[in-house]
Amino acid sequence: MKATLSLGRIAGVRVGLHWSVLGIVAILVSLALARWPVVVPGYSWLAYAIAAVVTAVLFVGSLLAHELAHAVIARREKVDVDGITLWLLGGIARLRGEAVTPGAALRIAAVGPAMSLLLSAVFGLIVLPFAGGGGSPLAAVTFGYLAVINVVLAVFNLIPAAPLDGGRILRAALWAWRGDRDEAAVWSARAGRAFGFGLVLLGAVWLLTGNGADGLWWILIGLFIVTVASAEERQAELSGSLRDVLVADVMTRDPETVDGDRTVADFIRIDALVRKHSAYPIVDDHGGVRGLVTLSRIKRVPPERRATTTLADVACPPERIPMSWPAERLTDLLPRMAGCEDGRALVYADDVLVGIVTSRDISHAVAVSDLNDTRRIVHPAGYGEPMTVQQDKRSI
Numbered sequence: 001m002k003a004t005l006s007l008g009r010i011a012g013v014r015v016g017l018h019w020s021v022l023g024i025v026a027i028l029v030s031l032a033l034a035r036w037p038v039v040v041p042g043y044s045w046l047a048y049a050i051a052a053v054v055t056a057v058l059f060v061g062s063l064l065a066h067e068l069a070h071a072v073i074a075r076r077e078k079v080d081v082d083g084i085t086l087w088l089l090g091g092i093a094r095l096r097g098e099a100v101t102p103g104a105a106l107r108i109a110a111v112g113p114a115m116s117l118l119l120s121a122v123f124g125l126i127v128l129p130f131a132g133g134g135g136s137p138l139a140a141v142t143f144g145y146l147a148v149i150n151v152v153l154a155v156f157n158l159i160p161a162a163p164l165d166g167g168r169i170l171r172a173a174l175w176a177w178r179g180d181r182d183e184a185a186v187w188s189a190r191a192g193r194a195f196g197f198g199l200v201l202l203g204a205v206w207l208l209t210g211n212g213a214d215g216l217w218w219i220l221i222g223l224f225i226v227t228v229a230s231a232e233e234r235q236a237e238l239s240g241s242l243r244d245v246l247v248a249d250v251m252t253r254d255p256e257t258v259d260g261d262r263t264v265a266d267f268i269r270i271d272a273l274v275r276k277h278s279a280y281p282i283v284d285d286h287g288g289v290r291g292l293v294t295l296s297r298i299k300r301v302p303p304e305r306r307a308t309t310t311l312a313d314v315a316c317p318p319e320r321i322p323m324s325w326p327a328e329r330l331t332d333l334l335p336r337m338a339g340c341e342d343g344r345a346l347v348y349a350d351d352v353l354v355g356i357v358t359s360r361d362i363s364h365a366v367a368v369s370d371l372n373d374t375r376r377i378v379h380p381a382g383y384g385e386p387m388t389v390q391q392d393k394r395s396i
């Protein structure tokens with residue numbers, strides 16, 4: 001999901017708002033405006049309006065703090081964080097890569113609900129002085145509501161169903177117990193799917209019994225959980241089937257390179273048709289990679305500017321291309337490639353470029369692994385040798 005409005009970086013993490021976050025604001029503001037004149041009567045409409053907006057803004061701030069907690073701990077556990085986006089159904093912290101141990105996965109997941117509980121305690125403490133009868137009842141209701149809604153957020157997120165935090169905690173526990181990260185992910189995703197369907201059903205019953213908007217809301221959240229959980233289940237199964245595949249097994253070796261000082265027009269005239277690849281690293285005289293040119297980047301240069309634009313001008317800079325090494329597990333590289341706009345990774349051995357991995361290489365590896373369970377890729381002793389696929393005849 002692409003953020004509509006960037007809020008810059010908070011604690012080093014990129015934070016953005018998707019326009020649909022206005023839905024949360026609208027729901028909370030209308031809820032507060034409808035209920036509070038009944039609960040604490042006697043204020044001007046302006047006072048209710050201010051209290052309603054404060055509630056909505058502080059709740060969105062609470063969501064942000066929850067996601068930031070995930071992001072900060074993820075970075076501490078050496079998992080790259082792409083950024084945080086707040087939207088209609090809450091927040092999403094986009095992590096690139098996986099925690100290395102079940103303990104790290106547990107800490108990244110658990111800190112979000114812990115932050116929500118902490119916020120609830122803080123809002124609760126603000127309400128305390130009002131309980132003795134001092135201060136404004138409207139302010140007491142505002143902060144009391146924020147305390148309650150943060151507890152609800154923490155408890156809902158602790159339900160053991162991926163992609164909720166509780167699902168991540170369940171996954172970490174299964175991973176620690178059974179020792180298999182992919183299997184643990186499959187089961188927590190299945191729990192997520194079942195829970196999501198349950199919510200949809202609940203919402204439908206709610207709708208049919210005449211509770212209108214609330215039922216629609218549960219259906220929406222349920223469908224979202226089912227969609228994400230199903231995708232995670234597929235991803236975990238894929239990861240399981242590619243478990244033994246190394247980057248060296250799938251990469252295209254010794255990729256063809258281009259000279260970055262040549263113009264786009266020159267490349268199109270001389271190379272484009274003859275060369276068969278769709279991505280070319282730009283390498284300097286010392287073998288250092290200066291960028292990656294892809295056909296889709298070249299296509300974006302308007303015809304009138306092709307003669308004056310060099311390949312280096314349109315190339316993806318090296319720091320935005322995922323790096324790998326021949327002995328890395330392909331499944332460890334996949335999450336990094338998912339966050340990369342060009343869909344390719346460069347493979348280095350001793351700082352020298354030795355290969356390139358494209359999405360086509362990966363779908364080929366998946367197709368091979370799907371052919372037969374007994375077919376497995378045998379790693380060559382060194383990455384310089386060709387990949388061999390052997391068939392284990394005993395098991396057929």
Ligand SMILES: [Zn+2]
Nearest residue numbers: 112113157165
């Ligand atoms: Zn969370």
